[in-house]
Amino acid sequence: MDDSASEQQQWEPEAHYPRHWEADVVLSDGGTVHLRPILPADADQLVAFHGRLSDRTRYYRYFSPYPRMPQRDVDRFSRVDYVNRVALVALLGDDIVAVGRFDRLREPEESAEVAFVVQDGHQGRGLGSILLEHLAAAARECGLSRFVAEVLAENSQMVRVFRDAGYEVKRAMEEGLVHLEFPLDPTEESLAVARAREQAAEARSVHNLLHPRSVAVIGASIAPDKIGHTVLANLLGADSAAPIYPVNPEHRAVRGVRSYASVLDIPDDIDLAVIAIPAGGVAEVLDACLTKGVKALLIVSSGFSEVGPSGREAESSMVHQARVYGMRVVGPNALGVVNTDPAQRLNASLAPRLPGRGRTGFFCQSGALGVAILAAATERGLGVSTFVSAGNRADLSGNDLLQYWQTDTATDVVLLYLESFGNPRKFARLARRLGRSKPIIAVKSGRHAVRAGLAATSVRIDETSVQALFDQAGVIRVESVAQMFDAALLLAHQPLPGGERVAIVGNSSALGMLAADAALEQGLRPVVDPVDVGAAAGPEEFAAAVRSAAENSEVDALVTVFAPPVAVPGTAYARQLRTALHEAGTLRTKPVVSTFLAAEGVPDELAVPGPDGTPGPGSVPSYPSPERAVLALARAVRYANWRAAPQGEFVRPEGVDVERARRLVEEWTGTGIGRLSDERMVLLLECYGIDVVAFRLVTDADSAVAAAEEVGFPVALKSASERLRHRTDLAGVRLDLGGPDAVRTAYRDLYELSGTAELYVQRMAPKGTSCVIRLMDDPSFGTLVSFGLAGPANDLIGDRAYRAVPLTDTDVAELIREPRAAPMLTGYRGGQAADLDSMADVVLRVASLAEDLPEVRELVLEPVLAAPSGAWVTGAVLGLGPTPDSPDSGPRRLR
Numbered sequence: 001m002d003d004s005a006s007e008q009q010q011w012e013p014e015a016h017y018p019r020h021w022e023a024d025v026v027l028s029d030g031g032t033v034h035l036r037p038i039l040p041a042d043a044d045q046l047v048a049f050h051g052r053l054s055d056r057t058r059y060y061r062y063f064s065p066y067p068r069m070p071q072r073d074v075d076r077f078s079r080v081d082y083v084n085r086v087a088l089v090a091l092l093g094d095d096i097v098a099v100g101r102f103d104r105l106r107e108p109e110e111s112a113e114v115a116f117v118v119q120d121g122h123q124g125r126g127l128g129s130i131l132l133e134h135l136a137a138a139a140r141e142c143g144l145s146r147f148v149a150e151v152l153a154e155n156s157q158m159v160r161v162f163r164d165a166g167y168e169v170k171r172a173m174e175e176g177l178v179h180l181e182f183p184l185d186p187t188e189e190s191l192a193v194a195r196a197r198e199q200a201a202e203a204r205s206v207h208n209l210l211h212p213r214s215v216a217v218i219g220a221s222i223a224p225d226k227i228g229h230t231v232l233a234n235l236l237g238a239d240s241a242a243p244i245y246p247v248n249p250e251h252r253a254v255r256g257v258r259s260y261a262s263v264l265d266i267p268d269d270i271d272l273a274v275i276a277i278p279a280g281g282v283a284e285v286l287d288a289c290l291t292k293g294v295k296a297l298l299i300v301s302s303g304f305s306e307v308g309p310s311g312r313e314a315e316s317s318m319v320h321q322a323r324v325y326g327m328r329v330v331g332p333n334a335l336g337v338v339n340t341d342p343a344q345r346l347n348a349s350l351a352p353r354l355p356g357r358g359r360t361g362f363f364c365q366s367g368a369l370g371v372a373i374l375a376a377a378t379e380r381g382l383g384v385s386t387f388v389s390a391g392n393r394a395d396l397s398g399n400d401l402l403q404y405w406q407t408d409t410a411t412d413v414v415l416l417y418l419e420s421f422g423n424p425r426k427f428a429r430l431a432r433r434l435g436r437s438k439p440i441i442a443v444k445s446g447r448h449a450v451r452a453g454l455a456a457t458s459v460r461i462d463e464t465s466v467q468a469l470f471d472q473a474g475v476i477r478v479e480s481v482a483q484m485f486d487a488a489l490l491l492a493h494q495p496l497p498g499g500e501r502v503a504i505v506g507n508s509s510a511l512g513m514l515a516a517d518a519a520l521e522q523g524l525r526p527v528v529d530p531v532d533v534g535a536a537a538g539p540e541e542f543a544a545a546v547r548s549a550a551e552n553s554e555v556d557a558l559v560t561v562f563a564p565p566v567a568v569p570g571t572a573y574a575r576q577l578r579t580a581l582h583e584a585g586t587l588r589t590k591p592v593v594s595t596f597l598a599a600e601g602v603p604d605e606l607a608v609p610g611p612d613g614t615p616g617p618g619s620v621p622s623y624p625s626p627e628r629a630v631l632a633l634a635r636a637v638r639y640a641n642w643r644a645a646p647q648g649e650f651v652r653p654e655g656v657d658v659e660r661a662r663r664l665v666e667e668w669t670g671t672g673i674g675r676l677s678d679e680r681m682v683l684l685l686e687c688y689g690i691d692v693v694a695f696r697l698v699t700d701a702d703s704a705v706a707a708a709e710e711v712g713f714p715v716a717l718k719s720a721s722e723r724l725r726h727r728t729d730l731a732g733v734r735l736d737l738g739g740p741d742a743v744r745t746a747y748r749d750l751y752e753l754s755g756t757a758e759l760y761v762q763r764m765a766p767k768g769t770s771c772v773i774r775l776m777d778d779p780s781f782g783t784l785v786s787f788g789l790a791g792p793a794n795d796l797i798g799d800r801a802y803r804a805v806p807l808t809d810t811d812v813a814e815l816i817r818e819p820r821a822a823p824m825l826t827g828y829r830g831g832q833a834a835d836l837d838s839m840a841d842v843v844l845r846v847a848s849l850a851e852d853l854p855e856v857r858e859l860v861l862e863p864v865l866a867a868p869s870g871a872w873v874t875g876a877v878l879g880l881g882p883t884p885d886s887p888d889s890g891p892r893r894l895r
Contacts (some may be wrong), residue, residue: 008411016082021138022054022169023893025321028126028197031295031326032894033097035134038087042096043078046089049096054120060155077101081144088134090118090127093290093325097122098129102139102147109147111181112139126197128161132171132306133194133891136184142219149180165367166190198892201411205328206396206404209296210339210386210445212242212271214293215348216263218285219276219301220246220254228276229254230350231336235274238347240352243268263288267441271295274348279303279311279332286318297322299331300367305392306333321395323894330396335367335389338374341410349389351375356614358684360382360492363401365419370383372482381603382492383614395894397422402430405438413492415484416442416475417676421466423895425888429803435474439491439639442475443484451639452647464776468802470782472811474642476635483588486632489621493608494591497638499556502633503549504530506561507537512837515559517627522634527554535565539572543580550592557633558586561626562651570596574605578620587618592638593629594622618768631676648810653845658852665855667681668880673877675858684878688845691875695762701747705740707761714738717746725875736764767876768867769824769834773843775859776802777848777881783850783857787843789821790863807847812840825866834866842871851889857881 003367022036030409034780038046050058050069063830069077080087080101087101100116116131139147151158153176166189169184172865215235219228228248232255235244246259246264251258260266263273265286273294275285279301283831289297302704304315324331330337336349340357347354351370355377362377364370370389377384385408390396398416405411414434421427429441444466470477480482502524506512512530519526533545542562550558560577564570574596581587587608596602603622610616623629664684668676676684696707697720708715717734719725724732732754734746743761750759770790777784785807799817803811816822816839827833842864849856858879865872 007470016139018082018138021134023134023891024320025893026129026198026201026205026300026328027130028201028204030201030208030328030811031125032205032323032328033127033326034091034320034324035088035130035893036091037082038078038080038089038099038101040075040079042089043074045094045096046078046099047074049099049119052119053117057117057120057123060152060158061115072099074840086135086138086140086142088131090131091324092122093123095353098127098131100135102135102144104142104144105148108146108148108271110144111148112144114139114147114149123157125830126201127156128310129197130892131166132165137891140184144184146181146183151178151180152176164193166193181700194892199406200894202400202403203407205221205296206388208271208335209298209328209330209396210346210388210404211341212245212269212296212346213346214245214272215240215270215346216245216247216266216270216273217276218247218263218273218289220248220249220259220683221253221276222254226276226854227350229293230352231274231276231300231348234336234347234349234352237352238345240345240347241343242271242346245270256282263292263294264786266292269293272348273337275299275301275331277301279314282318282332286321290321294327296883297327297329297331298334298337299329299349299391300334300336301331302333304332305394307715315392315394322395328396328400329394330388331391333367334391335364335370337389338384338387340384340386346720349387353378354384355695356383356389357610358385358492358614359410359412359430360384360415360488360608361401361405361408361413362387362415362417364389364417365391365393365398366417369417369481376481376485381487381607381615382485382488383610389544393422399423399426399430402427402440406430406434411743412438413488414438414440415488416440417484417605418442418444423888424465424469424804426895428473431470431473431475434509435639436643439636440473440475441484441487441491441804442477443479443481444470444472444477464802465804467782469804471872472803474639476639478635482682483628486621486623486628487635490593490632490636491593491639493617493619493621494593494636496643497557497589497591497633497637498640500525500637501527501554501556502559502630503527503552503555503557504559504561505533505542505545505549506530506563507533507535507542508561508563511561511563511597511626515561515595518627518630519559522630524557524634524637529551530561530877539568541574543576546577547580547584550590551584555590557590557637558592559626559629559633559806560592562595562630563597568600569601574622576604578606578608581620582618592620594631595624595626595629596622597624609615635740642732646810648808650806651809651844653841653848655689656845656848657687661849661853665853665880669855673855673880674883675877681876684856685849685873685876690842690845690849690873690876692876693763693765693872695760698747698759698761699757701744704747704759704761705743708737708740708743711761711763714764716762716764717743717750718760718762719750719754719756721754721756722761724754762874765872766867766869767864768865768872771866771871772800772861773861773864775846775856777857785815785817785843785847785850787820788826794819794821805847805850807844809840809844812843812847815843816840819872832868835868835870836866838870839864839866842873854883855880 051117084104089096090098098118102112102114105111118127162180169182172179217232220232221228246254246257248254248259249261273289305312319329339346339348351374366390405414451868504512504515510530516526516530531545533542607615608618694711698704698707714736719732737743772790774786783805784802786802788794799821801815801821802816825834860877861873862875
């Protein structure tokens, strides 16, 4: 045995194994595989994988027939150091289906040769591009900056993988080989390619769930009080287009349909398995589903993470197994899934009553509440396209549904009932993109409830995080399910408003004034006083007033309020209202909301039937009160304004040294976490071009004078005591010290006041308005950037603006101008206007730091002086901590 082989035997992979490189990934057909670094124990599986490759695939990979892998190569390929030699394997069950690797080169410097091979039956599923993404991320982590590859010219599929990845690839042809070379730093194009592939793959996985070609109900029961009976009855009652197979080992038939003892006994392939048995038996059933090759699991059973640590562990293990075997999971503890498409007619849920066919997609976490919500949608006449209640969200989440609805032509409006976020940063990215074409209306529970173990301040941070997230992404946040349907009825059937100008028409001055007050309170602008046609007006007179208001070019939206007289039914007025709007030609150009008090049958008269008889575009929503009608309209106006506003760009500030910053953070976190010293804080901020006005920490009067002379007069002396820092009376600060004697006197005064010898000497910055820029950490959410003016008044009233990272240039500009005290920065009452561009630059740099370095869990810049000459950072605190669990960076993975 040679020396290298001996060294490999002594090497322990567990000591080097980069576990964070492991990932579950979704492929282009919606299936999943598990990616992880290779281990020596994979040697036998590697040989088996090689044996399953076709002669053609082996030739393309190794440039020779290579029918068998010698033991020396088996050892070399399965034993890597995870730094200079790296290999990743893609696993489907226990089998390797793809391998990707890179080997560091001596020349060119910081380069590696990359190669991968995919088993023939799994080619065309996107495994090559996924391996390339993950290998590139691992290589960057290992200090590499460039990949090179040699590919046979006839291997066009492999050449396409490199060409289409979005990197700046250089190609050269020589003797039948294509030489490829490209830098590993992500480009805008490579990120866009990865995001597009992510969207297509995750959307496909949801499509497979909602369009199964066959469904098995495991735990189908003859007992009406069992959930297995309910699910089967609902599937059969919906007249599903897919064949339904009950699984019940004790009965030959359930509800007249032949049953099977096991899912393995079903003669057909199974796309969707609904599991409705006690939690203790799910693991055994899961094994059968894995063997059967089921594509998706819907687990309505409870008894998992919601019951405690043991259930959480069982749930995590179950999801891991499912993903390794290529399956997505809905649940556990899920209400189910619904697809009202006439070609599918899927009701794999516990909800006995479904809304009609519509163009609204609905995601709900709570199973119990989901039944009530679907019933309420039916009562309000709101149809749905698809509905998913994901329960514990162990795998499939609202983010997956956002990916699906992005390209689903059957869905125009998205409704979300959320209790928590799985990956808030990813949600923000997906919602921001989807919201540009389809409105998203969300109820987020827990607005005021204090979660166990959290102080009220933490709850406020969570609430602030959610609101900032929704504001940036254009999500229409509502406070109740009723308000969600109010907004959905308008957005599903009416056009978006072109502005805030509204006209109010009715037959009651009291109702008209209520509507006008509500409009003003919501920021709408009534163009004229409410039109009151009088209680005695007939349907034609009412319709004429409506038509006149609708045809007014100064009106962007119309509010109609009506209390029908005793003699004439309200339906007659509603019929005339719809006719008047049709004649005015505004049904598709201006939104209209209505309130008809005590008038049965009005919603039917205001509806414009769609192709399947349910209300369609042009239907006028009716609300029980003017205030609710106006609130729904105001939300539509705000959404339309967000959609019409510039999207902004994710701009990287100049002069940022990310690599140096990452090296520093890695070095410092290796020795512990916590608040950084002044010296380290300055070093890290310098990496992002954030300069703190020169300062020195001193311990006696002589060193204070020396420091003042070093940084340059005039100077300020500041107490290092936390008790005196940032006091409003500036008791711990002495400003504008112009010479040594003034410094000595100030040092003596502050020493006597604080009782500590440590003081800061800092060069005086230009006079300006004191501001605070802060990173806020929400344990369940991630990082927010806040901005506000400094001072007790602003602190007491909470006059701060918030945005979630990452920030666009538009987000930064809005953040600075949003606080109510922001006019102080723009020359309020004759004051000098500050350089807001410089302040925006500092905010952008803080946001970039937060995005690049998730280990930074605390950063406060206070005060930042906003002056005509720029933004001057005169104080800073920076701390490191554990990274959040749900980043939205790096190669594609299920999180």
